[in-house]
Amino acid sequence: MGRVSSCSELLLWAKQHARGANAHVFRWSGELTPLQQKASEELLASVEQNQSHLLNAVCGAGKTELLFPAIFASLQAGKRVCVAAPRTDVILELYPRFRKVFPNTKIHALYGGAPDQQGFAELVLATTHQLYRFEHAFDVVFVDEADAFPYYADETLQAAVTKAAKQHAAIHYVTATPTKSLKTTNQSILTRRYHGHDLPVPKFDSLWGYSRQLKTGKIPHKLQKWINEKIETKTPFLIFLPTIEMLENFPGEIPRVHAEHPDRKELVMQLREKQIPGLLTTTILERGVTIENVHVAVVGAEQPIFTSSALIQISGRVGRSAQYPDGDIIFFHHGISREMDKAQDAIEGWNRS
Numbered sequence: 001m002g003r004v005s006s007c008s009e010l011l012l013w014a015k016q017h018a019r020g021a022n023a024h025v026f027r028w029s030g031e032l033t034p035l036q037q038k039a040s041e042e043l044l045a046s047v048e049q050n051q052s053h054l055l056n057a058v059c060g061a062g063k064t065e066l067l068f069p070a071i072f073a074s075l076q077a078g079k080r081v082c083v084a085a086p087r088t089d090v091i092l093e094l095y096p097r098f099r100k101v102f103p104n105t106k107i108h109a110l111y112g113g114a115p116d117q118q119g120f121a122e123l124v125l126a127t128t129h130q131l132y133r134f135e136h137a138f139d140v141v142f143v144d145e146a147d148a149f150p151y152y153a154d155e156t157l158q159a160a161v162t163k164a165a166k167q168h169a170a171i172h173y174v175t176a177t178p179t180k181s182l183k184t185t186n187q188s189i190l191t192r193r194y195h196g197h198d199l200p201v202p203k204f205d206s207l208w209g210y211s212r213q214l215k216t217g218k219i220p221h222k223l224q225k226w227i228n229e230k231i232e233t234k235t236p237f238l239i240f241l242p243t244i245e246m247l248e249n250f251p252g253e254i255p256r257v258h259a260e261h262p263d264r265k266e267l268v269m270q271l272r273e274k275q276i277p278g279l280l281t282t283t284i285l286e287r288g289v290t291i292e293n294v295h296v297a298v299v300g301a302e303q304p305i306f307t308s309s310a311l312i313q314i315s316g317r318v319g320r321s322a323q324y325p326d327g328d329i330i331f332f333h334h335g336i337s338r339e340m341d342k343a344q345d346a347i348e349g350w351n352r353s
Helices: 034-048 063-076 088-101 128-133 155-164 210-215 221-232 244-248 264-272 308-315 338-352
Strands: 053-057 081-085 107-110 123-127 140-144 171-175 186-190 203-206 237-240 278-281 295-299 329-333
Touching: 034 053, 034 063, 034 171, 034 186, 053 063, 063 081, 063 088, 063 140, 063 171, 081 088, 081 128, 081 155, 088 107, 088 123, 088 264, 123 128, 128 155, 140 155, 221 237, 221 278, 221 295, 221 329, 264 278, 295 308, 308 329, 308 338
Parallel strands: 053 171, 053 186, 081 123, 081 140, 107 123, 140 171, 203 329, 237 278, 237 295, 295 329
Antiparallel strands: none
């Protein structure tokens, strides 16, 4: 956003109205499962009645596709729509998908470092930070990954979302791991992925003294073996680490990303296109990133940064494709934490439901 001081001149742009029904095209050839269809219709009804709605769906359930009918109906009604998310990576993931589905709609993607975009956007995809720019601008607002840091912990960001919506406009939430504060009267729950396969369940594997070994420039044997197996089989992988310091000091040449990394977007794309074998990452990639057939390891899964919600989201990177519905999700640890158990129990519970 850049620096803003008390003497800065701020301008409020007079409102423009979104275009009517004939201007928009809905171009999606997919087909919703019966459970998805039910949830999508429930969300659409809430949007049309201007009632807040929580879409509580497991990672990989096809949450984005469930939004399409409600967004299209809103655009046809001449309404302006915003889809917000706390993380830039989520917006980067969503933007090309929305442009393909709504080819005639003016769409802007707003995030830190985004290029200038001209014209009046009827559909805005934005990080929650970018909503400081808006006041009573949107008829319909969806907040994706509404339990993610920093949004859930920052009241000013929550206020920015409320301010960006028009007065009395309902705000709708989408996540796999909702906090208690997100629970609303209207709620849809999806415990199965669109392809019907079970969620991959994380396995626990001890990695005693991993921190000390990494500090001395040595990758623990179990972890090195896991990495070698993925490289030999040309299986893309993500390794989540608890701190930037551990990430940067990790031995070897595996590319690494974190929140401030200037090439994060390009490196994720290279992994998706199999130009690199894997990535080391902080929790910045726990959400909003889909890579076909990716396998995942968490190093130091017992550390406080890895809450049960974070571990569930990280586990949700695996098995999202119908062609590759399974894969490794390993929690390497120096002692099993309560949060690890909670994450594993939750995933096993969804598989039984």
